[in-house]
Amino acid sequence: MTEPMPSPPPAPPSPSPDGTGRSPVDAVPSLSAASAAPSSVTRRATLAGTVVSVLLILAIYFGSRMLRDFDSALLPYAVATVFLAFGVAYRYTVWVSAPGARRLFTKGWGSLFSAENFRKAPTALPRMIATYLGFQKFLGARSHARWAAHQLMFWGCLLAAAITFPLTWGWFTFTSGSGSGPGYEMRVWGVKILGFNSANILGWLMFHGLDIAAVLVIPGASYFLWRRMKDRGAMTGQRFAYDLVPLIALIIISVTGLLLTFSSIFLHGGGYEFLALLHMVSVVFTLIYIPFGKFFHIVQRPAAVGMQLFKYTARQNDDIFRCRRCDTPIDTAPYVENLESTMRDLKLDFAQWAEYCPRCKRELRGNAYLSHVKKGFK
Structure with missing residues (x-):
């Protein structure tokens, strides 16, 4: 940081808000990018997807006690989760094959499992998991309404997944000695965990957990759907x-799930078969869609937590990189070095721009324009 300041390049192509000329999300491949991946990456991703799918099938087989606890009526859901496992492993492998994502993956997970980081800041990781993954405080800085809606969706989907997946795989079972209650036993992998009465509050919560999840998801998803229909900023780039x-x-899954409960309680099962089929189709479609759509960021987010920990521990060491022009603190030195290395891997010939603060980037770009572009009109 004491070496002479290099001459800045004329101007990086495709200017972006941070002055690097490239959006951070460019490092994350889309579905089209995945399809255009080199054959070696495709083979590696296919192998990873196959291995994960086989492991899940084995987990279903043995977790359901050789299918004794497996409900054949839930077979379509179980098959969809196998496709989900393949898609997530395939897409994740393709994602981490890109230079920028590979560095994010390496640094992020390396920080998560670093004993040195744990010694320096033993409470940092739990706090970041709670604030960044759980309560997503960074969304509150944008909009309190968006944060609240996202929280409803997040906890609703998390609750639904925690109930649906183990039941689908035959890991959880609810049995009654009389066949119709009110006393039930909850078993995990065949082992009794607890007994409860379906007529009390615990029993009601156990049997209506998915309804609670639906009630959480509907307002959250509806808010974002309304916003994308009304907000001009959201409408501009949406697909x-x-x-x-x-x-x-998500709305269809939640509504049809609630209608199933409504049908069984108030309509004596009227229309239940049609609603069950519609619900099943919507769930299966969504599970298969997750790896190749917007929901894939759920899988990527833990690596981002690792990057936050990577930056946090560097700050603890006062390892701050300062702008080479005005000496303003930019970020941690390891983070800036990582960004420059990623830009070089991506063959971006203006990696040194990461060493300047946003204001200096704008001034240098303006000077470069005056020196190399506007002079041609004189």
């Missing part, structure tokens, strides 16, 4: 399949 379909699918 139907990428931005709207996930929200519509």
